[in-house]
Amino acid sequence: MKEIEFFVDLIFVNAKGWCLDLLGHFLPDWTVVLVSIIISAVVIMVLGPLVMMYLTLLERKVIGRIQNRYGPNRVGKWGLLQPIADGIKMFTKEDIVPAQADKIIHFLAPVIIVIPALMVFLVVPFGERMTAVNLNIGLLYFIAVSSITTIPIFMGSWASRNKYSLLGGMRTAAQMISYEVPMTLSVVPVIMMSQSLSTNTIVMTQAGDMDLHWFVFTPWGLVGFVIFFLCAVAECNRPPFDLPEAESELVAGFHTEYSGMKFALFYMAEYMNAFTLCGIATTLFLGGWQGPLFPSWLWFFGKTFLLICVMIWFRGTFPRFRVDQLMGFAWKFLLPLTLINIPVAALWFFVPEQLAWIYSVPILAVSLWGLVKLNRSFVPEKRIYPLAD
Amino acid sequence: MDLSVETVKKELETKVPGLKLRKVRDSLLIEDAKDLTRVASFLKTSPAFRLDYLSSVTGSDYLTYLESVYHLYSIEKKHGPVVLRVRAPKTTVPIPINCSTAAMGAVPATVPQQKIIAGTAKIPSLVPVYRSAELQEREVYDMFGIIFEGHPDLRRIFMWEGFEGYPLRKDYEQEDTEVLEAADIAWLDARHIAVPNELKEKAKELQAAGKRAVARKPEKPRIA
Amino acid sequence: MTLFGTGVLKGLIVTLKNFATSYFRKPDNGGIFTVQYPEERAKEIESFRNFPFLVYDGTPEKIRCVACGICERECPPKCIHIVMETEAGTGKPAKRPAVFEIDYGLCMNCGMCEDVCPFDSIYMDHAFEVTASDRTQELVRPKETLLKSNDYFLKIRPGTATPVDQKRRAAEEKKKTAQAAATPPKTNP
Amino acid sequence: MINTKSLEGSQMLEINFGPQHPSTHGVFRMNVFLEGEKICALKPVMGYLHRNHELIAENLPYAAVMAYTDRLDYFNSMANNFGYALAVEKLADIEAPERAAYLRVIMAELARIVNHLMLIGFLLNDLGAFFTPVLYAFREREKILDIFEEVSGSRMMCNYFRFGGVKRDVSAETLAAIKKIVAGFPAFLEEFEALLTENEILCMRCQNVGVLPADLAVNAGITGPVLRASGVNYDLRKVDAYGLYDRFDFKVPLGKKGDVYDRYYVRVLEMRESLKILEQALAKIPQGDILNKKALPFLKAPRNFKPAVGEAYGRIESPKGELGYYLVSDGTPQPWRYHVRAPSLINLTVLEDMCVGQKVADAIIILGSIDIVLGETDR
Incomplete structure (x- = not known):
């Protein structure tokens, strides 16, 4: 029984191993290393777009159901071929470049935006021993690479020579930089607890067979998770933080002037970012691929897709923030909360667990309450409406 | 309170000195258009009337003169309406083209700053008293060519800048939809659509006379 | 005093409920009300006028x-x-x-x-x-x-x-x- | 008013919102001057949908204009019909029989509900909600539109009212169907409000945004829910008591501050009041004629309808505000002058006052909360 579980768990890792063993008989050692790298790269390059394609379908289906519609159901069974049809449409569409645009940068922006989105896949642990590169600074690498996304978006918006795009680009820069700060700080407790920046080690510290040691089940972990997740939603420009696109205000924001495949690349980057951010959130707080009974990769993908569904759920429910409120939310609310969260987590490390629960829950609750009180503008006014004759 | 035309007329004549009023149907005609602002501000502020709400501003064309009609109500006292009307003969006055609109690129540079259009009339604007006249007076100006003196931003509102003529005037040359012109017939022929001979002949006649298919206009006012 | 965030949660519950009910409720009762046009047709109303x-x-x-x-x-x-x-x-x-x-x-x-x-x-x-x-x-x-x-x-x-x-x-x-x-x-x- | 000369060389950004823009509700244009995201000046530009409705009407017999009034505010053609029928009835001194008057009230209130549903849905779309409130609103609107189709033959361009009555009688089954809708509607409103009213993001976005003071609103001739959201009690259904509105027991909800949130919530409350009116009307509706005997001959021969020389101004509380029709008859089959006092147009007077000093995103929702329909604005 245990063997079968183990076999299924490592099926992809073993498959790669067998391939490399087979090649090792014929080829010199250095080529085997090369082939190993190529296999990982190809898997990621295929996985990224594939995930993106079916995320769009998932999103359309789920939002459709939320809105009491079917969603796409005409192309293939349950609309399963819809992403392919969309892809064909995107490829065959005319590529329009505005006459006044900075043509080179306009072209480069969608190309560059995909690269960091693919690069962060490197450190995502998809399952047991299924990290493409087990970097010992994995988390730092992730934060660094994912924040590059700002630049291509701004390039695209600037090069379009469109005022809507420009406003969208400015918003992107402001938003991404603001949300980077609480996001990074919300990760700090996790690093402190696991004493490592390697994503693999972080997952390992949350190990536990039936009793779940996921960080999210601690007070600081829960707060950190919520903050990280909200920042992740903001980072990949999804509602209610989709200001750079802001369909009702800025038409399509930074990609107003993009069409055809270039437009699709922006979308691809957005969805891949959503996937990797959810994957990292899973890794950091939800125990990564840890979990009983099912194979590790299934756990990972299950948790990640759950988070993505929450993102979609947000999109189907919320109106959008305004730009100053968005900034205020990051700087006045999330940032102080993360700063309180770090010492709480630090104390947790030294104090026995029962005692830690007793002090950390009130501290966090009181600080949350205090922050709400201090941020009056976020709290809705209660109004009573008179009914006149 | 009683808002019948007679009582309002009496009240106005006693309270506003030097005012000439006439009853026209269910409304008060202010003989001298210049008195309009005085009357309106009196009706707005007088505690008996408090007509603080200008519901509608409309123009109409009675061929020899243009008329502007105002419907006043009171939100405070919940009564109304008092209908005022002002007449202005059709005269020739220069129409100033708003400089700011020219700067905004709405008007081509070739359009002269002052343009003479026949048959415009001048009436004082009610915008200083009622803001609600702002867009409505622009509409009346656009459709009838009544110039509201003192309006802060008198530009065409629905028709484009540079449009000539005033569509709701009875002398506006409107296309006769029942008659086809030579160009229309050529267009239809090119698409192989059968056109009755009768229409073709009419078009030929029109072309020969050098006229356009214009709908018949009323010669004399049917109503005063 | 209501807790900050309850409004947002209420909204989320409404959409979640609609997501769930779309699978089993009837069209007139909060289910999917799409009419799959070429295969299905909307009820023809007698007084409907077209050309x-x-x-x-x-x-x-x-x-x-x-x-x-x-x-x-x-x-x-x-x-x-x-x-x-x-x-x-x-x-x-x-x-x-x-x-x-x-x-x-x-x-x-x-x-x-x-x-x-x-x-x-x-x-x-x-x-x-x-x-x-x-x-x-x-x-x-x-x-x-x-x-x-x-x-x-x-x-x-x-x-x-x-x-x-x-x-x-x-x-x-x-x-x-x-x-x-x-x-x-x-x-x- | 913008002095464009002073803008030259400044860091201000001029943006045209519209005529092609997702949330200008048609082909409306806002010329916006921005400093960063803050609005310094805003100028509404309209006329893209202008078709000179008034001139068309002046060349047609009175009865044929009815079909054109549908196209003014195409979300609630019933209200437009009502106003026009009222004005002509004033002019020609005809009265609608009892049953017809009840039917008119029922249809007008259903149209009000449809209109407010659409408004709130699209306001939320302007706020950035991804179509969910709109589609929930559509779900309910669909049921009401089915009723409209059943009574008038068309879902949106109803053309249902006639001078001195209505076009077609309504069967008992249809009335029962309306009753069912009215009975089921509060539950939907509860759900809708749970989704929106207390949502912190919505409150943050809407409260204290686009404040319209009461005195400015009155002076600028703002009417309808926008006026009442500013706290001014002025509802033509109460003031003029046209139709049969004096027979029904309903209240006029008033706002406090006159911001976007008040305008949203006043409309929700108005829907509840409309439901009250509908309940009473459905309970009381008598049997009888649907058309005044005087008006009967003109159905078959519209050109014989020649009102005596005179003029009339009929106004109703349309969902968007005061909808007035000014008619001058010269004794011929066509009106000499026909004018529509369009609430959508006049409510735009204060758009700039509300928007200046706010953010770009606010301008969109302020425009959304005024509730304009370009068919009516531009005519």
């Missing part, structure tokens, strides 16, 4: 329209064009339309023609799948495509057609009896 059609009794030759031109005159957007037929030999007006065209591109489906027609001949149709690849020619519908039988009329709008039929039959019988009353003197010189 006008001309009614004939029995065969297309027995057209009810007498080309009086009232609908042509009263049509607000002027989309009807009628030319009366003349008798081949005499050249007299034949009380039949030679040309009866409706420009579907102009028609605004107001139903005025139906209201004013004194001969019960023009009515509003249910057919809404009216497309054309050309807006000048194909959208101008000639008499042949406008003509539809009384049976069709009875089928789509029984509520309107039945009283009209009864009225017409009564009038016809009256005419017949009048004729029958009028004929005997002729046969008896």
